[in-house]
Amino acid sequence: MRPFRYERADEVSAAVTTLVRDPEAAYLAGGTNLVDLMRLEVVTPELLIDIRRLTSDRIEELPDGGLRIGAAVPNSDLAADPRVRRRYPVLSQALLSGASGQLRNLATTGGNLLQRTRCPYFQDITTACNKRTPGAGCSAMEGYQRDMAILGASPTCVATHPSDMAVALAALDAVVTVAGPASERRIRLTELHRLPEADPERDTVLARGELITGVELPPPHSALRSRYRKVRDRASYAFALISVAAALEVTDGAVRDARIALGGVAHKPWRATTAEATLRGAPATRESFLDAAAAELSAARPLPGNAFKVPLARNTMVATLLELLEEAR
Amino acid sequence: MDLEIELRVDGTEHRLTVDTRTTLLDALREQLGNTSPKKGCDHGQCGACTLLLDGRRVLGCLAPAVAHQGADIVTAAGLADGELHPLQQSFIAHDAFQCGYCTPGQIVSAAGMLQEAGAGWPSAAAKDLGATDVVLDDEEIAERMSGNLCRCAAYANIVPAIAEVAHR
Ligand SMILES: Cc1cc2nc3c(=O)[nH]c(=O)nc-3n(C[C@H](O)[C@H](O)[C@H](O)COP(=O)(O)OP(=O)(O)OC[C@H]3O[C@@H](n4cnc5c(N)ncnc54)[C@H](O)[C@@H]3O)c2cc1C
Ligand code: SF4
Ligand code: FES
Ligand code: FES
Numbered sequence A: 001m002r003p004f005r006y007e008r009a010d011e012v013s014a015a016v017t018t019l020v021r022d023p024e025a026a027y028l029a030g031g032t033n034l035v036d037l038m039r040l041e042v043v044t045p046e047l048l049i050d051i052r053r054l055t056s057d058r059i060e061e062l063p064d065g066g067l068r069i070g071a072a073v074p075n076s077d078l079a080a081d082p083r084v085r086r087r088y089p090v091l092s093q094a095l096l097s098g099a100s101g102q103l104r105n106l107a108t109t110g111g112n113l114l115q116r117t118r119c120p121y122f123q124d125i126t127t128a129c130n131k132r133t134p135g136a137g138c139s140a141m142e143g144y145q146r147d148m149a150i151l152g153a154s155p156t157c158v159a160t161h162p163s164d165m166a167v168a169l170a171a172l173d174a175v176v177t178v179a180g181p182a183s184e185r186r187i188r189l190t191e192l193h194r195l196p197e198a199d200p201e202r203d204t205v206l207a208r209g210e211l212i213t214g215v216e217l218p219p220p221h222s223a224l225r226s227r228y229r230k231v232r233d234r235a236s237y238a239f240a241l242i243s244v245a246a247a248l249e250v251t252d253g254a255v256r257d258a259r260i261a262l263g264g265v266a267h268k269p270w271r272a273t274t275a276e277a278t279l280r281g282a283p284a285t286r287e288s289f290l291d292a293a294a295a296e297l298s299a300a301r302p303l304p305g306n307a308f309k310v311p312l313a314r315n316t317m318v319a320t321l322l323e324l325l326e327e328a329r
Numbered sequence B: 001m002d003l004e005i006e007l008r009v010d011g012t013e014h015r016l017t018v019d020t021r022t023t024l025l026d027a028l029r030e031q032l033g034n035t036s037p038k039k040g041c042d043h044g045q046c047g048a049c050t051l052l053l054d055g056r057r058v059l060g061c062l063a064p065a066v067a068h069q070g071a072d073i074v075t076a077a078g079l080a081d082g083e084l085h086p087l088q089q090s091f092i093a094h095d096a097f098q099c100g101y102c103t104p105g106q107i108v109s110a111a112g113m114l115q116e117a118g119a120g121w122p123s124a125a126a127k128d129l130g131a132t133d134v135v136l137d138d139e140e141i142a143e144r145m146s147g148n149l150c151r152c153a154a155y156a157n158i159v160p161a162i163a164e165v166a167h168r
Helices: A012-021 A034-039 A075-080 A082-087 A089-096 A101-106 A109-113 A165-171 A273-279 A286-297 A309-328 B024-031 B086-093 B103-118 B138-144 B155-166
Strands: A005-008 A025-028 A047-050 A059-061 A067-070 A175-179 A184-188 A211-217 A226-231 A242-251 A254-263 B002-009 B012-019 B050-053 B056-059 B072-074
Touching: A012 A025, A012 A047, A012 A175, A012 A211, A059 A082, A067 A082, A075 A082, A075 A089, A075 A101, A075 A109, A082 A089, A089 A165, A089 A226, A089 A242, A101 B050, A101 B056, A101 B103, A109 A165, A109 A211, A165 A226, A165 A242, A165 A254, A226 A309, A242 A309, A254 A273, A254 A286, A254 A309, A273 A286, A286 A309, B002 B024, B012 B024, B024 B050, B050 B103, B056 B103, B086 B103, B086 B155, B103 B138, B103 B155, B138 B155
Parallel strands: A005 A047, A025 A047, B002 B072
Antiparallel strands: A059 A067, A067 A211, A175 A184, A175 A211, A226 A242, A242 A254, B002 B012, B050 B056, B050 B072
């Protein structure tokens, strides 16, 4: 690991200013992703600004019936919160399906959102990777493709976003609050992460120095009946090949509302808006679920090494919706 | 960059100077001579370095020591209080190891896990996410302990060793 300086920030504005002025500075939260990437020399900051005390570590009720989650709330506390378990079960399940008990105790809400891809070439500085070194090329094109994207990828990068929590938050219409050099701003979770396009070095729309202060959840509505299903190469402690976060509202045998997001398929949590539109008003049956999944995945462009993910995504979507339908009965 | 920090380790206060790159794991092993936590992977993937940090189980290998100034740390060595901790006794009784390299991490992790379950924290194996009484059946134990790998695959004895303490 390269040498670095360490400072604890006491004020948001000072931390933001430091990051804007010093291109070699980085925020440190739980460190479970950043420290690993520093050890691998994938990132080499010269100054770490510890921000854990800058943002809230509490989960608070909002006047509209939603919840506000401070950026420093550990993943384990968020998953165990009784309000989250009752009103947003998909979020608890997504968190609990990620990493391990030890990691969730250190990992924070802000850090989870901004964790970097687990693409093996991104993590190996001896290989070519456009995300690490723009213009260097993408080793995954001719390499290991199992974990790579099937939706929204570009010829420059086919990496996936690894967070489970972010997939649930995408389905829940969460909003991220951000402090920046100018002022606070609010970003819809589905618009926080970006597709790789020609500049995969940028994971998100955040500007240099912008600090995530929290995540807001709207009132639960259909989230009350929601679920996270994760498919992976081993039963636990592995990243998703495919994951589905879904919420379903059924009245008189018809789908009134559906919220679906997919993980493991794209450079960002993938909100399945096409599937949702197909489902709204349709009979709540296996056939409708299959149609909706097919409609969403008609845009899929798999690589030779991950074509299996298209039927896997379809089946996982259908199975998750069927489980929710069963629950509604 | 060197910084001076204080750590309480297994009940004893220490003041030490660490490079900012030093993790809690390295501070314990290399500077304080406490080799109870092990370095398996140094990437957060194996659980051999598990510690209790202010009462919660965490990985020592991904935690910069300077970020945990003043922390209260418990290692497997510190769990024994005059006599062996019930988990330590149970691991011996159940022959829950072969080489033993993962064992301190397993035992500290199990201690943290039992507290989490006692506090009603759910796991991915929960059948009812809302349930506040956690029943630690084998599936629950395996899921909650999935962050601790055992290269010798002593799992078949680790789960019963933990179950015996959990069901007391
Ligand atoms: C072995 C292993 C298995 C894992 N498995 C899973 C899994 O299955 N599913 C899953 O979802 N995750 C998994 N993870 C990843 C884990 O969830 C992340 O490492 C963790 O959530 C990151 O949070 P942190 O607080 O430690 O972030 P850090 O490592 O401290 O930071 C991560 C990044 O976010 C930036 N950052 C942090 N907070 C803020 C903020 N408030 N504002 C702006 N920038 C910020 C940092 O500068 C850094 O770039 C796994 C990790 C490991 C090591
Ligand atoms: S897929 Fe993206 S992250 Fe992976 S090697 Fe290619 S450019 Fe790098
Ligand atoms: S040494 Fe820390 S998890 Fe392997
Ligand atoms: S006993 Fe050998 S690694 Fe677990």
